[in-house]
Amino acid sequence: MSLLLAIDTATEACSAAIWQDGNVLSRYQVAPRGHTELILPMVEKLLAEAGVSLTQLDGLVFGRGPGSFTGVRITLGVAQGLAFGADLPLFGVSNLQALAQGAHRHTGCASVLATIDARMGEIYAGGFTLEAGVMTETEAESVLPPTEFLANCQGQWQQGAGSGFVTYPELTARVDALCDAVPFPEARDMLPQALRDLAAGRGVSAADARPVYLRDKVTWQKLPGR
Template sequence: MNELKILALDTATEACSAALLVGERVYARWEEAPRDHTKKILPMVQAVLDEAGIALSDLDAIAFGRGPGSFTGVRIGVGVAQGLAFGAGVPLLGISTLAAMAQGAHRQEGATRVISAIDARMGEIYVGRYLLQDGIMVLDGEEQVTAPEAVAQQPTLSGLWFSAGTGFETYADGLSALADEQKPCPAARLPAALDMLPLARAAWLAGAAVTPEQATPVYLRDKVTWKKLPGRE
């Protein structure tokens, strides 16, 4: 049986990363580079491919950080992934950046329950809750863009929950008591393509791959971009 080969890349936040799964072997690059995604992502992709000794055409699929995150960052990631997928003739797998951070908290801290929150600017956060199922972080409820105070007013979660993401840095006071016991995971403050790989493998096995033209970003805050256009509400 051929080894599963999945390339993952993410530019949705301040971090820029690429990772490659070849069977059980993993190759990864990660850097916090807020304004250099377009310069760094393709060299990172080439670096992991070279390290593994394979070509784009050898891949089974390409996973990308579909968002939420910065509009520009998400668009860069989707565009690069589509271009690579068209060139290699392989399908795409969109992976949530919030889920990737939750998976990172599991990898770094052994977390089984995680609240992921990204600073969405404009006094809001992107937030989601995740529970570990068979080694994979699965969304509990839905991902939202909302004010931190709205999250803080929700019923207190029981037990121990890990917190991951820049939302907990920006709104530390307001988000400090979401659960009976809350433990920060600084190592998962930003998503990493490395942590997208287990999620991508599960998505691949579930038949969730799509053609490049079907790949779509997840902004959660679509209305903001529409309102910038005359006559759009």
């Protein structure tokens, strides 16, 4: 018997989900802004619906990136705060992996190219293949321009998913995309990997949880006159 709470705010979507002995309760809302105000009420409603408290959980799952820098930091900060208070282990799951898991949930496909619009003319991308019910990385996650990705990637995928395909439709020359069905990762699709990590004892303390940005530094433009 396992009880996990998952949260994610790393992209334009804000979501939370609870795994309760094989049953999944979830909330999902596309809201480019306001994640900070949305995520905790989602968590409170899910816990109330499940009839459990934070201290009864076996662990807390968070989208560890890649995604927007602010969104990833919000997810990590909320997860750490909840975990500190309830003395829970944390399990970070890739947002690209969650996209691939969502595509599998929708269509049953066994191999997925997952992409997230990284802004600045680039995408976050990774290839995943189904192993024992969990989408597992088979082409390393990276951040690069779509044209460079298309020129260098080696994998073959049954399906594509994520906002990278919306922003850069030329990617569909490589693979058919579920642009409408799976545009953003959902917290519920982080649960399969988290359950595997829970069984293997791979949780970390709140103090040791880390994000994965893929970009080493943020590129930004100064305001005029600065």
